[in-house]
Amino acid sequence: xxxxxxxxxxxxxxxxxxxxxxxxxxxxxxxxxxxxxxxxxxxxxxxxxxxxxxxxxxxxxxxxxxxxxxxxxxxxxxxxxxxxxxxxxxxxxxxxxxxxxxxxxxxxxxxxxxxxxxxxxxxxxxxxxxxxxxxxxxxxxxxxxxxxxxxxxxxxxxxxxxxxx
Numbered sequence: 001x002x003x004x005x006x007x008x009x010x011x012x013x014x015x016x017x018x019x020x021x022x023x024x025x026x027x028x029x030x031x032x033x034x035x036x037x038x039x040x041x042x043x044x045x046x047x048x049x050x051x052x053x054x055x056x057x058x059x060x061x062x063x064x065x066x067x068x069x070x071x072x073x074x075x076x077x078x079x080x081x082x083x084x085x086x087x088x089x090x091x092x093x094x095x096x097x098x099x100x101x102x103x104x105x106x107x108x109x110x111x112x113x114x115x116x117x118x119x120x121x122x123x124x125x126x127x128x129x130x131x132x133x134x135x136x137x138x139x140x141x142x143x144x145x146x147x148x149x150x151x152x153x154x155x156x157x158x159x160x161x162x163x164x165x
Contacts, residue, residue, distance in 0.1 A: 003075025013114030065094030
């Protein structure tokens with residue numbers, strides 16, 4: 001069975017990096033955090049509390065998409081917000097077979113999670129704009145959502161069960 005290429009998506013603080021790394025470990029595939037692929041200008045903008053616009057995101061998503069395409073054969077997990085359908089479409093342009101795991105939760109749950117990660121460049125003040133931007137997966141998109149209001153191990157087990165791994 002071929003190993004999947006999956007994007008673990010959701011708003012900041014949903015656990016994308018933690019859960020993505022855990023899923024990659026379970027599947028024995030490489031993991032990459034899209035936050036580590038942002039250009040310095042994007043990081044500086046977010047650190048200043050300024051939301052990125054589509055012009056900021058486009059080149060970053062191209063780098064993310066290139067990584068996904070390079071992992072088509074051996075599988076891989078990428079944590080990436082991928083909040084809008086058009087961003088996910090851009091990633092699918094690099095690898096049509098990519099699937100998405102949307103880590104969803106209420107603003108209250110996510111705010112508590114976000115507060116527990118001091119020093120991250122994405123300030124909590126941008127969480128509201130992330131929820132406004134979020135377009136959940138459409139019925140015609142490959143992937144599914146899992147509620148983040150459960151332990152990491154339970155999320156990984158649910159994901160693995162749903163893909164038959």
